[in-house]
Amino acid sequence: MLAGSQGKRMQRVDDLVAKAKQVIPSVDEILNEAINNLQLANLSQDKILQDFANLVRKLEAEAFKVYQQYEGQAFKTLIQLCRGKKTLLDEKKVELLVQATRKLEFKAGQMRKARGGASFQKIVQRLLNLAGIPCEEPHRETRQLLKRIDLVSPSAEVAKGTPDKAIFLAVKRTLRERWKQAVPEQMKGARLYLVTMNGECPEGKAEEIKQAGMVAYVPDGLKKEDHLRQRSWIRPLSSLPKDIKEAIPKS
Numbered sequence: 001m002l003a004g005s006q007g008k009r010m011q012r013v014d015d016l017v018a019k020a021k022q023v024i025p026s027v028d029e030i031l032n033e034a035i036n037n038l039q040l041a042n043l044s045q046d047k048i049l050q051d052f053a054n055l056v057r058k059l060e061a062e063a064f065k066v067y068q069q070y071e072g073q074a075f076k077t078l079i080q081l082c083r084g085k086k087t088l089l090d091e092k093k094v095e096l097l098v099q100a101t102r103k104l105e106f107k108a109g110q111m112r113k114a115r116g117g118a119s120f121q122k123i124v125q126r127l128l129n130l131a132g133i134p135c136e137e138p139h140r141e142t143r144q145l146l147k148r149i150d151l152v153s154p155s156a157e158v159a160k161g162t163p164d165k166a167i168f169l170a171v172k173r174t175l176r177e178r179w180k181q182a183v184p185e186q187m188k189g190a191r192l193y194l195v196t197m198n199g200e201c202p203e204g205k206a207e208e209i210k211q212a213g214m215v216a217y218v219p220d221g222l223k224k225e226d227h228l229r230q231r232s233w234i235r236p237l238s239s240l241p242k243d244i245k246e247a248i249p250k251s
Contacts, residue, residue: 009096016100017107020078024070024111027118031126034062040130048131053220053238056197059123067115071108078104121150121171124195124240128153131241134248135169149192153244163190167244170214171195175205191247193217195240203227206234215243 025033035041038058040048048055082097128135134154151169152159159166168190175198194209194216201209201218209216210233218228220236228234235243 009099012096013100013103016078016081016096017104019081020074020100020104021107021111023074023077024067027115027122030066030070031059031063031119031122033066034059035126037066038062040127043130045130045132048127049241051238052127052131052241053236055127056123056237059127060120060197063119063123067112067119071112074108075101075104117171117173120173120197124169124171125151128241128244133241133244135244154248165249167191167193167247169193169195172198174198175201191215193240193244195237197237198222201228201234206231209233 040055040059043055078100079097082093082100084093125135125137135151136153136156138149138152138159139156148170149168150171153167153169155166159168170192172194173196175196190213192212192214194214196216196218199219199222201216201222206216206228210231215233215235217235217237217240220238222228223234223236
């Protein structure tokens with residue numbers, strides 16, 4: 001009987017957490033709100049091109065701020081769901097709230113981590129698009145071929161049919177070992193760009209990037225460090241839009 005009661009309580013906790021999480025919009029919806037808050041859609045393409053790296057940082061910070069606001073609303077919603085119509089919480093509901101809050105805290109931590117990389121990728125894509133540079137995610141039928149490539153320019157169709165006329169972007173917020181998996185064997189020699197906000201790129205990592213046949217775009221301040229100044233394949237993030245425009249054949 002106790003086990004059954006415990007199971008029902010845990011199911012109740014799961015249901016409450018699931019309902020509370022529904023308050024948090026999708027990554028795309030949060031990004032749209034952040035773009036509106038910063039009025040980025042009103043900027044000229046030239047302004048975005050000139051200030052690309054700074055706008056990436058601003059938009060990422062604003063998107064995280066918006067996410068935190070909705071996360072806070074999720075916890076408030078959880079309290080309301082546990083309380084129901086009553087003004088005060090009785091002992092059983094307090095216990096239920098404590099369990100549900102702990103679970104929501106755990107789930108929220110997982111969401112922040114998972115959304116961080118996805119948000120960075122979409123920010124790069126949206127700003128490139130706003131700057132007039134065609135860029136999109138690989139289509140389902142090409143995703144298997146492109147493995148861990150996150151974005152392609154000018155399109156997935158060009159990337160699939162004539163890869164020599166396309167740019168392949170691996171957008172990784174950090175430079176952990178996982179970035180190496182972004183280079184499928186059949187794509188050796190293709191134009192592969194690694195885009196990151198990682199604050200460090202030691203000499204060994206820079207040489208690994210070169211050996212992988214990639215060009216890496218890092219924070220502008222990082223590019224100015226002595227050991228990266230003369231490494232032409234390590235470039236400032238601010239030059240990414242211009243480099244893509246120059247590399248893509250004009251139609």
